[in-house]
Structure formats: C-alpha cells, structure tokens
Amino acid sequence: EIQLVESGGNSVQVGGSLRLSCAASGFTYPYLMAWFRQAPGKEREGVAAITRDGLTPYADSVKGRFTISEDNAKNTLYLQMTNLKTEDTAIYYCAASAESADSWGAIWNWRLPSRFDYWGQGTQVTVSS
Numbered sequence: 001e002i003q004l005v006e007s008g009g010n011s012v013q014v015g016g017s018l019r020l021s022c023a024a025s026g027f028t029y030p031y032l033m034a035w036f037r038q039a040p041g042k043e044r045e046g047v048a049a050i051t052r053d054g055l056t057p058y059a060d061s062v063k064g065r066f067t068i069s070e071d072n073a074k075n076t077l078y079l080q081m082t083n084l085k086t087e088d089t090a091i092y093y094c095a096a097s098a099e100s101a102d103s104w105g106a107i108w109n110w111r112l113p114s115r116f117d118y119w120g121q122g123t124q125v126t127v128s129s
Contacts, residue, residue, distance in 0.1 A: 002026035002118050004094045009123030016084050016127070022077040022094030022120055032101035034110060035068060035079045037090035044093070046111030048079060051101040057110055084127045094120040
C-alpha cells in the first residue's frame, strides 16, 4: 500500500520558519514529488516539486523562501519554509507521481493536482502577525 504521511505543520509568527516532512512508503522511487497547499476557499496549488534528477521548480510566491529536498535513504521529502507570511497559511500536502519526469518539458504541469497519483492527508501551517 502506497502511503504519504506529512508532519511538521504548526502555528508560527510572520517571519518564522518551519520544516515539513513527508514520509513515503509502499513504492520504490516516484518520478516526481511535490508539495501543494490549499487555503480556505481557494484551490489547491503547487508550491514546489522535485524530480529524480534534481529539477526543482517553485511557485513564484515562494521562490527564495522555500526549499524542497529529499532524503532517498529515508524515503522522505522535505519542505524548508523561511520568512513565512500570513498568505502561506494553508494545509500543505505531499504528492507523488509515477509518470516520467526527466526534463523540464516533462514536468510543465507540475502545479496541477491532476499530475499526481498519490496524496498525503495534509498538515496545517498557520502564520499569524
């Protein structure tokens, strides 16, 4: 059974930092993994992704503040978030795709939820001023 389990969500003040983790089990090595988030009343949006070859696209809203990484030995995906803003408040989800992702052209749709096959249950991040 394929499972993605997020952790690390919390309440922090503006300017603070958090690191989210996503423990993956049940599959050897997905081609593409990503972090999405969904704020109340808004659609789920891609925040950052990472391919097997280390391509790491980011949403413009988080560039320079968030860093996606993975520890393959631990089958864990991370999202380091710094300089958090109130607009970062959302439920953050981990996602994985078994579709080939070997070039920038192959991940053009990484921000679309439909690109991904597997999802975690989400972890809440709340940023207050």
